[in-house]
Amino acid sequence: SCKIPHFASHQVGVAGCVLREDTKEVLVVQDRNRETSHMWKLPGGLSDPGEYFGETAVREVFEETGIQSEFQSILTIRQLHNYPGAFGKSDLYIVCRLRALGHVIDHCTEEIIGCKWMDVSELATSQSTSLISTHVARLVLYGFREGFDKVDIGMKELPAVFRNMTYKLYHRQIPDS
Amino acid sequence: SCKIPHFASHQVGVAGCVLREDTKEVLVVQDRNRETSHMWKLPGGLSDPGEYFGETAVREVFEETGIQSEFQSILTIRQLHNYPGAFGKSDLYIVCRLRALGHVIDHCTEEIIGCKWMDVSELATSQSTSLISTHVARLVLYGFREGFDKVDIGMKELPAVFRNMTYKLYHRQIPDS
Numbered sequence: 001s002c003k004i005p006h007f008a009s010h011q012v013g014v015a016g017c018v019l020r021e022d023t024k025e026v027l028v029v030q031d032r033n034r035e036t037s038h039m040w041k042l043p044g045g046l047s048d049p050g051e052y053f054g055e056t057a058v059r060e061v062f063e064e065t066g067i068q069s070e071f072q073s074i075l076t077i078r079q080l081h082n083y084p085g086a087f088g089k090s091d092l093y094i095v096c097r098l099r100a101l102g103h104v105i106d107h108c109t110e111e112i113i114g115c116k117w118m119d120v121s122e123l124a125t126s127q128s129t130s131l132i133s134t135h136v137a138r139l140v141l142y143g144f145r146e147g148f149d150k151v152d153i154g155m156k157e158l159p160a161v162f163r164n165m166t167y168k169l170y171h172r173q174i175p176d177s
Numbered sequence: 178s179c180k181i182p183h184f185a186s187h188q189v190g191v192a193g194c195v196l197r198e199d200t201k202e203v204l205v206v207q208d209r210n211r212e213t214s215h216m217w218k219l220p221g222g223l224s225d226p227g228e229y230f231g232e233t234a235v236r237e238v239f240e241e242t243g244i245q246s247e248f249q250s251i252l253t254i255r256q257l258h259n260y261p262g263a264f265g266k267s268d269l270y271i272v273c274r275l276r277a278l279g280h281v282i283d284h285c286t287e288e289i290i291g292c293k294w295m296d297v298s299e300l301a302t303s304q305s306t307s308l309i310s311t312h313v314a315r316l317v318l319y320g321f322r323e324g325f326d327k328v329d330i331g332m333k334e335l336p337a338v339f340r341n342m343t344y345k346l347y348h349r350q351i352p353d354s
Contacts, residue, residue, distance in 0.1 A: 008185045008266060009224060047186060049267070050258045076348035077254070077330075080337065081227045089185060090226070092269070131335055135346060142351045151349050153254075153330060158308055160257065169312060171253035172328050172349070174319045 010090045014053050015044030016061035017136055018069045018098045019120070024144055026123055026137070027067055027100070029107065030114035037113060040129050042095065042136065052168050054155065057096040065115050066106030069098035073152035074170055075139050078132060095136050097143075097152065120144070149173065187267045191230050192221030193238035194313055195246045195275045196297070201321055203300055203314070204244055204277065206284065207291035214290060217306050219272065219313070229345050231332065234273040242292050243283030246275035250329035251347055252316050255309060272313050274320075274329065297321070326350065 018027040028040040043064040047056040054071030061069055078093040107115035123129060124137035143151040154173040157166050195204040205217040220241040224233040231248030238246055255270040284292035300306060301314035320328040331350040334343050 008188050009226060010187045010189050010269070011185050012187050012267075012269075047267075049186060052256055052258075076346055078344050078346050079229055080342075080344040081229075082342070090189075090224075092187070092189075130338065132346065135335075135348070139348060139351060151351065153349065158312075161307065165257075165259070167255050167257040169253055169255050169309065171312070171316060172330065174316060174328065 010092050012047045012053075012056075013044060013091065013093045014047055014056040014060065015042040015093065015095045016057040016069060016098045017042055017075055017095055017140065018061055018065075018067055018100050019140065020100045020103060020117065021144075023117065024120055025117035026120050026140065027061065027065060027105075028116060028118045028123065028129075028133075029064060029112045031112055032110075038128055040114075040118060040123065040126060041133060043112075043115075044095075053094045053170075054096055054098075057094075057098055061098060064108050064112050066108075067103070068101040070101060071155070072097040072099050073148065073154055075136055075151060075153070076132070093132070095132070097140070097148065187269050189224045189230075189233075190221060190268065190270045191224055191233035191237065192219040192270065192272045193234040193246060193275045194219055194252055194272055194317065195238055195242075195244055195277050196317065197277045197280060197294065198321075200294065201297055202294040203297050203317065204238070204242060204282075205293060205295045205300065205306075205310075206241060206289045208289055209287075215305055217291075217295060217300065217303060218310055220289075220292075221272075230271045230347075231273055231275075234271075234275055238275060241285050241289050243285075244280070245278040247278060248332070249274040249276050250325065250331055252313055252328060252330070253309070270309070272309070274317070274325065 029043045043061045045060040075095045075097050080091045105115050120140050139151045153170050155170050160167050206220045220238045222237040252272045252274050257268045282292050297317050316328045330347050332347050337344050
């Protein structure tokens, strides 16, 4: 039986754009999916119940690649309707910028057939990647050049009006007024 | 039986922050909900299947207030887990900046008990609103002062890799390189 409320209309996938600021490299993987196995893409996966975007990204990156990382910001959000083969479903795909806390890769061989650090400039021009990765790479190159405050969508935690709950709010940072 | 795929984990609500740039006013409503009926809030509601954020915002604003508007950008995104009374559900609430195309209010009396144009500076300091509306009002005031390019999360439409589909990508605008 279905445990998900009927008004849950979107699945949420999150990718980690894990960066090494020392080498200007990004962590990329090749997955076992036959159609896209030649493509270098960002590690990621579906959110577990109760996870915030950054938590999903950090967890999925660690599970797939063995790399520990830290949430910094959201870089982009994709909204897509009617994924092939999933009638009526809509998909949100959130790309988080993560800071690498280590660089020794120990990737999950069940899910991933390749994993490496790639120059962000190579990802920006690669033909073996998706259009969204190209866009993310351009945002990152601009961030390296002009500062990530020029590309980040920031996050803050706020108290909810009911119980002792909190929520997370993502928007651009502005000066306190 | 459940028609929603099991991995659809989030409901998506969208609010419209409809602005009149001539008067620096924002469209606010009071809804019939007993607990929050004293609060001035942004019009909005749940997305229909296949709708993009901006489409939901424009539709809901028109249905509730009679005001026609045009999508400009995303201002903020809230992620909230375990809404009271809805076990396991997560909620995304997206606030879109909309440009008013008219200003004569004709509000839906079934859903809404009050509707008016309010100074954005009043919304920013009002005690009769939610914390998220306060944040949105601050972003808008900063946008009026410094330009909306300082607060907007922009949108572009891109081709998907399969069929003749497109998707929408939301991120900050950077110069073409």
